[in-house]
Amino acid sequence: MSTETTDVLIVGSGFGGAIAAYHLATGGAKVTVLERGPWLQAEDFDHDYLLGKSYTRAFDFVAGDGMSILSGNCVGGGSVVYFAALPRAPRFVFERQGSIGRRMWPAAIDRDTLDPWYDRVSSAIPVKQQTWDDISYAGGLWAAACDNAGRTANPVPVGIDNGKCTNCNWMMAGCKFDAKKSLLFNYLPGAVAAGAEIRPLHEVQRLERLDDGGYRVHYLHVDEEDYRITTGGGTIEAKIVILAAGAGATPVILQRSEAELGPMPHAVGRYFSGNGERLNTAIINEDRAREVLGLERGDGKAYEANQIGKGPVIASWDRLDGSLPEYRRYSLEQLYFPPGLGTILAQAPGADGPTWLGPAKKEMLRRWQSWLTIFQIVEDDNEGVFGPPPPTGNAYRISQQMLGRGPLSYDPTPNTLGAWAAADADVRDILERDGIATVLPWTNDLVGAYTVHPLSSCRIGDDPATSALDDRHELRGHPGIFVTDGSAVPAALTVNPALTISALAERAMPGIVAAAQARGIKVSYDGSLPDPATTKPLLRPGTVPLSA
Amino acid sequence: MHPVTQWQDDERLPQPREDTAVHSGTSDEQVKTITLEAFADTIVPGEKRDPDDRAIAGVSTGGGAVQSGALEMLHHPATGITAGLESLVGMLNGHATAYAADKGITLDETVPPFVALEFDDRAALIKILTAPGHPEKSGWVLLALFCNMAFDSAAHISTHDAIAQGHPGLLTIGFELPQKDGLWRFKDYSYGRQFAKPHPDTTATGSPA
Numbered sequence: 001m002s003t004e005t006t007d008v009l010i011v012g013s014g015f016g017g018a019i020a021a022y023h024l025a026t027g028g029a030k031v032t033v034l035e036r037g038p039w040l041q042a043e044d045f046d047h048d049y050l051l052g053k054s055y056t057r058a059f060d061f062v063a064g065d066g067m068s069i070l071s072g073n074c075v076g077g078g079s080v081v082y083f084a085a086l087p088r089a090p091r092f093v094f095e096r097q098g099s100i101g102r103r104m105w106p107a108a109i110d111r112d113t114l115d116p117w118y119d120r121v122s123s124a125i126p127v128k129q130q131t132w133d134d135i136s137y138a139g140g141l142w143a144a145a146c147d148n149a150g151r152t153a154n155p156v157p158v159g160i161d162n163g164k165c166t167n168c169n170w171m172m173a174g175c176k177f178d179a180k181k182s183l184l185f186n187y188l189p190g191a192v193a194a195g196a197e198i199r200p201l202h203e204v205q206r207l208e209r210l211d212d213g214g215y216r217v218h219y220l221h222v223d224e225e226d227y228r229i230t231t232g233g234g235t236i237e238a239k240i241v242i243l244a245a246g247a248g249a250t251p252v253i254l255q256r257s258e259a260e261l262g263p264m265p266h267a268v269g270r271y272f273s274g275n276g277e278r279l280n281t282a283i284i285n286e287d288r289a290r291e292v293l294g295l296e297r298g299d300g301k302a303y304e305a306n307q308i309g310k311g312p313v314i315a316s317w318d319r320l321d322g323s324l325p326e327y328r329r330y331s332l333e334q335l336y337f338p339p340g341l342g343t344i345l346a347q348a349p350g351a352d353g354p355t356w357l358g359p360a361k362k363e364m365l366r367r368w369q370s371w372l373t374i375f376q377i378v379e380d381d382n383e384g385v386f387g388p389p390p391p392t393g394n395a396y397r398i399s400q401q402m403l404g405r406g407p408l409s410y411d412p413t414p415n416t417l418g419a420w421a422a423a424d425a426d427v428r429d430i431l432e433r434d435g436i437a438t439v440l441p442w443t444n445d446l447v448g449a450y451t452v453h454p455l456s457s458c459r460i461g462d463d464p465a466t467s468a469l470d471d472r473h474e475l476r477g478h479p480g481i482f483v484t485d486g487s488a489v490p491a492a493l494t495v496n497p498a499l500t501i502s503a504l505a506e507r508a509m510p511g512i513v514a515a516a517q518a519r520g521i522k523v524s525y526d527g528s529l530p531d532p533a534t535t536k537p538l539l540r541p542g543t544v545p546l547s548a
Numbered sequence: 549m550h551p552v553t554q555w556q557d558d559e560r561l562p563q564p565r566e567d568t569a570v571h572s573g574t575s576d577e578q579v580k581t582i583t584l585e586a587f588a589d590t591i592v593p594g595e596k597r598d599p600d601d602r603a604i605a606g607v608s609t610g611g612g613a614v615q616s617g618a619l620e621m622l623h624h625p626a627t628g629i630t631a632g633l634e635s636l637v638g639m640l641n642g643h644a645t646a647y648a649a650d651k652g653i654t655l656d657e658t659v660p661p662f663v664a665l666e667f668d669d670r671a672a673l674i675k676i677l678t679a680p681g682h683p684e685k686s687g688w689v690l691l692a693l694f695c696n697m698a699f700d701s702a703a704h705i706s707t708h709d710a711i712a713q714g715h716p717g718l719l720t721i722g723f724e725l726p727q728k729d730g731l732w733r734f735k736d737y738s739y740g741r742q743f744a745k746p747h748p749d750t751t752a753t754g755s756p757a
Contacts, residue, residue, distance in 0.1 A: 047707065047726060047730065047731050047732055048706055048707045048708065049701040049702060049703045049707045050703060050704075050705060050706045050707060051624060051626040051627070051703050051704065052626055056626075056703075063686070063689075066680075087754070087755045087756060088751070088753065088755035088756065089756075090756035090757065091757060118753075118755075122753065127753070129753070129754040130754075132738075132740065132741060132742040132743075133738055133740050134738065135738055135739070136737050136738060137737060137738065137739060140738065140739040140741065140743055143742075143743035143744040144743040144744070146743075146744050147743050147744035147745070151744070152744055152745050152746055152747040152748070153743065153744035153745075153746070154746045154747055154750055154754070155746075155754065156754075157753065157754040157755060166731075166732070166733035166734065167733070167734040167737035168731065168732040168733055168734065169732070170732060176731060228628070293743075295739065296739075297736065297739070298736070299736070304722075305737075307723065307724050307732075308724075308734045308737050309734075309737060317747045317749075317750075317756050318747065320747075320749075320756045331756075338701075339697075339700040339701035339721065339723075340697050340700060340701035340703055343696060343700040343701075344591075344692065344693055344696040344697075344700075355671075357590060357591045357592070357671060357674065357675075357692070358590065358591075358593060358607070358667075358671050359593050359607045359608045361592070362592055362593055362608045362612065362720075363608075365592070365699075365700065365717075365720055365721050366720055366721070366722075368720075368721035368722055368723075369721070369722045397628070398627075398628040398629070398690065399626060399627055399628040399629075400625070400626035400627075400628065401626070403628065403690075405686060445678065445679060445680055446678055446689050446692070446693075447689065448680075495755075495756065
């Protein structure tokens, strides 16, 4: 049997994989991208909660012990299913020490040195600022409540073409209207135009080192409908491997490879952060929203607009203050969480305390259109640890799609619990003021904490004891393996992380190209970027002919 | 008629179904059905389908998880829990028996033990089974999750069919109707006003400094 080879094998097609694919392919390398999920595009993105539609096809929900992760599972990864909020991380984040008593980020990286890379990603996607006319009712309500409490509130920079947006709030199932500028509109079509090959439904299981210093990558084919089924597999040999399977999967692949690759750095599968995320659900008193905040939609309603909008559009950044102590700095972002993926976790005030079930919860559900969800992004303590990997993938799959049980355990420290408590109190202060709402956090009892932004499970740093990667994103002790996804981010960011993950991937590219050159790959780095004005959306092969 | 008004027309609510309204019985299938219905009704309660309904405790008005199709949901092969339902039913009734003994509750033996519990005891038992540290927690959380999904998103049937059928859960949460092509678009979505001052340290790119 002939051996399949490539120059660069990229695992995953989300932010970390797509950016790497673009630069290495445009630079002249032969690039192969293996993506575990299906290849979906506008006509596949359904407005339908039925199991098996894009709402479950494009997602991965892995329940762990104390932490569950919701992440993308399709070509384009998280960019296809996320809410496209793209703020930069505040300056103090890069100085964080966490619990290790010294700066967690590499000395080479701070906000100033990362800003040029933020600029590049912002231009390629592109990231736009929103006007107040773009702000949904839910965002307006949150801004008004913040103002009522003497706070500021900011429109969040987004990767959305508001001219095409219908405010349908189905964007977690993929954008039907091509308004969300996912990676299917910039880096990925640029990479494919330059010759990169994307193979969907290929789940990488492990790596093996070759005598020449390259790697053999082992994958399984995943059934396109029932992800519990794999149908054979294969191997590809590459001179360089870039892991970008997401912070819930990259460390699992490395752990499974340890028997053949040799010992992994201590930080592989440790220091996981859920980006400090936690949700609160407020039930708005419509009368008070009108009387206190002056809200009026023009149709007799003050609010009752939970369903309308485009995810998070307004954030409170008053506590993003570097003079505050660590674990007391956070953002509070208005969010939409659709039915099916978290409603069960919202708590109602019950006779015996907060409850997620029963008649009190039913009464809360009757008020669903008056819900306002607030997303807290605090500084957690990187306390997540991955246990032994499952036989395949990153979870024991339970359902046909989406739902599985994974090896992550997360036992929040007093620092993290204190940060959440402070943020909970702040949300209450803003929203319960003047009787505007009653608000409670989501329960952590059922599926643990819940993150949509897994980070740090294979992080960069200067200290080999607490970081798996050097500041060039190369895996310590395993030359030629790089990690460019959210697992490389050292710690929680206090804001949505996609732009920071992407900026770090952009920053890593010149070094990875140099490493590729050193391994004999004919590739160069010219610093080009996909032009959003001229790039055509990526379409599945067979939909239209792809560029030769 | 305004779409939302039409959607809230009570005549579109499903009528009680004799085939699922199992009140008592001894066959394994009847025990399974009535026990799972009682579990689902504890997660999102509804009103009794008729006065003799034993599965539904009747602590809420309107449709709950049972009327929303929780049993159909649990039997949908995509969930991955269908094969385990019989075991869960047996375990649940075992836990109910132990719970009743612990609390000094005498159970009506004409129905399965979990069904024989009053609503508050059913809820208390489910909270025990789903609490952090319970060795069977994963299974009970999954069961609760799918019962809740039947109500809040009708994920066992097409959302458009659910709307056409007057799905009790979507009706209860006030889910808006789609446009004629089956897609949701909201022409009116913004107050169009600046409600707050931005943070003074916002950069020119709109990010935190």
